[in-house]
Amino acid sequence: MDPLCRADSRRGPSEEGSEPPWARFSAWLECVCVVTFDLELGQALEAVYPQDVKLTEKEKSSICYLSFPDSYSGALGDTQFSFRLRQSVGRGPRGVWFEDSDAYNRDAPVTMQKDQSHLYGYVYFRQVKDDTVKRGYFQKSVVLVSRLPLVRLFQSVLQVIAPEYFKLEPCLEEVCHEIDKWPTPTPGHTLLLPCMGEVIKVRIPSKDDKLGGSPVQLNPEESLRPAPLVLPSCHEQDFFQCFQSMLVHVQMLWELMLLGEPVVVMAPSPAVCSETVLALVSSVAPLKYCCDFRPYFTIHDSEFKEYTTRTQAPPSVILGVTNPFFLKTFQCWPHVIRLGELKMSVDLPKQLKMKKLAKLKTLDAKPGVYTAYKTFLHKDKALVRRLLKGIQRKRPSEVQSAILRRYLLELTQSFIIPLERYLVSLMPLQRSISPWKTPPPISPFNQEEFIATLEHAGPQLTSVLKGDWLGLYRRFFRSVNFDGWYRLRHREMTQKVESLHLQVICDADLLSWTRDKSEVEIVDLILKLREKLIQARRHQLGMRAELLEKLELSIQSIISSLPQDLQALLHRD
Template sequence: MNPLDESGSPLQEERRYRYRWARFSSWLDCVCVVTFDLELGQAIELVYPPDVKLTEKEKTSICYLSFPDSYSGCLGDTQFSFRLRQSVGRRATTLREDDYDRDAPVTLQRETSHFIGYVYFRQVRDASVKRGYFQKSLVLLSRLPYTHLFHSLLQIITPEFFEKLEPCLEAVCNEIDQWPSPVPGLTLNLPVMGVVLQVRIPSKADKPGGSPVRHALKENFLPAPTLLPSITDLDLFKCFQSVLVHLQMLWELTLLGEPVVVMAPSPTVSSETVLALVSSISPLKFCCDFRPYFTIHDNEFREYTTRTQAPPNVVLGVTNPFFIKTFQNWPHVVRLGEIRMAGDLPKQVKVKKLSKLKTLDTKPGIYTAYKTFLHKDKALIKRLLKGIQRKRPSEVQSAILRRHLLELTQSFIIPLERYMASLMPLQRSVTPWKTPPQIRPFSQDEFMSTLDHTGPQLTSVLKGDWMGLYRKFFRCPNFDGWYRQRHREMSQKLESLHLEVISDADLLGWTRDKSEVETVDLILKLREKLIKARRQQLQVRDGVLEKLEVFIKSVIWSLPRDLQRVLHHPETCSGSSTTPRPAAGPPPPRDLQRVLHHPETCSGSSTTPRPAAGPPPPRDLQRVLHHPETCSGSSTTQRPAAGPPPPRDLQRVLHPPETCSGSSTTPRPAAGPPPPRDLQRVLHPPETCSGSSTTPRPAAGPPPPRDLQRVLHHPETCSGSSTTPRPEHHQ
């Protein structure tokens, strides 16, 4: 039994919470306070808003991931991030989130199956506490990868929170609930605790690596807003300064989705290094799993450390030296230590053999047998090291690094983009009278043949085995994710072009010499396309969808009235019944579905015989309706042997009238209550329902089921061999 599907479950509670905290939930899922209890260990002290329901599994993981590992010995304030898998069956994305993901860069889209936790941990000496230390974490739980923004937010609210606790947290959450929702391309002012953070949400339309144009906002804030240049960017130079000479190797390992373990001295270094690796292949999305901070208490610990199968495609950040022994079978381990200086330069770690990764005091280094496909960029390394000697600001060093990695990734991905565009059908092949042409399949051999003339050597100075790198890339999850994304975008583009071509065609002229069946088929297909276009929010010219809606309405009015009724108001089509079907409730009956899919079969003015689709009525009911005299005990007609006798109340109702009024010599069966009134009303002429009584026909009760109407109106449809004429129907 899934606890998320029950009434009052976290899923139900989450829906109510998202309605109550609509703006807050567009930024954060919740805020958690985790403390250390002497009896329980780490425990969640508070979750805000209180409407949020986390599963026990999620709570346990948050508790362990919100505290540095015991080996880290972090005193003072520590900030880091973690990534946590959600419980199964949580929720689907909302329309607002779909809008955001459509316009945001792929690297900044919302997480669909994970939470991202942003932690501010404080550990200070406190004599009033038995343990001797005050230990508490404030955690922001979100699905947005806004690392820089949320850590900046924590730096503002946490110092005051540790003094005022829950009242402070409640005030902050209410302020966040007043923020505008994140919209890609907009610059937003976000006030919190007397500070205004001004941020710009990146858009898919932004030029990669460029400086987006900022639009000054008209609000007058006092004090002036604090400008955040980026909501995501990390200090890449700080993360990579001890591995600069091996930057090319780390980029290739991330691009190929190789299993990598980063062993760091603290959760801060661990999480920042993992996030820096993942962002190094931007604008390509990292489609493998990654955990900026991972502990032995994590739910996936057994899954990731098993030795019975190859390590999964995941990048893990750990701090516990215990993992050195656990991950001995992993192919790539990056062991980081405290930054040491060799003169004016940070000491660079060396590449070492995996066999040396055995002891707990393993020295810093990159333990791998991997051989890079491309050569190092010695000019970049020299430039960065010279920048250290000249005391160039870390922000400038990071900008140089980010620019280099962006150009390297673009040089790799541009040939793929160019070849993928060649698989798109020509626009002139899209016609209004045929389904859109298919996108040609991706051929690795054909792509490889294009590299001699349009390969990465046109935009990159790096030499090496580019073809070998591409061949290995084709086998990794990053290629699969990239291809699926591009194929989906191209398919939507084809659908948009097809809709535009259809709207430009003379559809009314086409329908003049076509049969009703062909016209109705066109209407149904166009309706399906419009629904799909709105659901997927296809980008089409202004007025295209409205023009097609007008065409559908005009064609429907030119059809016969019975078809108009079916196409305009399908819920009112009910055969011979004049009672309109209510809009709410379960899906329509099968015969109504048949009418909507094949309007020509709808009885009414149509001369097409009604099909016999659907199961026949029960055999005892067939026998009663075709040969009612076989139900009377005094009849000399032999009762058929097949099937059990019908219920007594049904026998009594279906007998000749004299058996219902008590004047017959045949004894009336006494067992059982009288039949339902609606069944009396339908199956009997008025005079047979009450014997000699003058009581008027009861008006209560809904009409009988449709299949029973069909049987009573057309009994000949129930038994092909029966010659019994259709009985006259009395209202």
């Protein structure tokens, strides 16, 4: 039997009867892969679960290369890391999760929405000596492939299942069936997820959560059951661990992320580079990082030539790499972070100084931030002193991370609040929305008009940082992040206007309006109202159910006022 097809022969256990096979599994994962080292083929897929998953050959190849360390390492043991790859053109998402209203993305924070154009890979790699293998080593990875950026959750799942699988336990088929019985990932809900005898308790954040909310808590009745593995977060990195060697550069790195600048992170291992890239991306939360990012990138990646060509400026992307070959390849990039083995001490920032790009030429280049970038904002020395004092006092890493995360959150909010305030002024006035007319359009974003508002309503109202805020905004307007933020907010504002318009329609006396109208006009009104109802239910415009029912009754009343032949036609539609 083909090893790629030897996964379960059963279909997913849709116990509900109405759900398609693997419907719940598909809400969490695309598939589970096992990647091994073949003496003739190199990295190769040993198994894929479920067997009917539709991965392209390009995706299979990428998963294989991204699931092993890029350069040979004699380090033995287990390591976990993550990667992100571009989905092949023409392949739709697995399952039914993307149909209709897509409740998950509607309710999740923008930074945690599922990705329709990329796949995440969560890897558990093991390398141990094995004399029974010609190469002398057992090398294998278990990989969870998903569209969800829930790195902490999926790493915890791997910590349960991968060690058992490496004991030659044929457990992955049963794990897939177990996941197919999980409740769907629902933002704002705390879920209990059984996994091979363990129970993982995790809360999926909601866009309505208070930023920096409290971790998951056990309910009193749960204390009587076997204790679950409680995850404080399903997605957050150890911020301080990732940034501890770059404390003096935190604000500069935040600016680079905000502006979508091309950045390469060179690290000694896939675990370090992938964690660092994900931490950089999340440093601008709650703003969504809209540029490309690859937590782990190899020379075998299908986009390698695209990202390393010297005939054009580097693209807006963050790449995490480990192969020393990249030192030469990325000399032309404007921002390179080289990480090394660091000693925890109060002098820690001195171990990673700002360096000139010209010095990034040899394989023995020292750890440092290689860039000529000049920050727009002045450095906040108080933050660095506070975190260094925490090192001196051996403050727990969780506390250090909370301090740093809160600081970056407040910095991003100070930057975004003036933009949000200006957007509100672009909305049409509610009194200008009539049930009988198309609602007025949202005014266009005028950059100079916005800049003029900063003197009295700028970031100085919430931030003590000094510097060239205006210059930072002007540079931000040219970035992919601004374009992505504005498109998202404009879509939300459009839906808000549609919601207000529909509410005005629901409150209007539609039947009276039709009394002096022609049958053509009335039928046209009915068709438009039905379309609005469909949109309201599909896009979840926040309308109360009773209002929509009231509109449905109004439509039926209007239809009843028409001749019988027209009534029959409209009821048939």
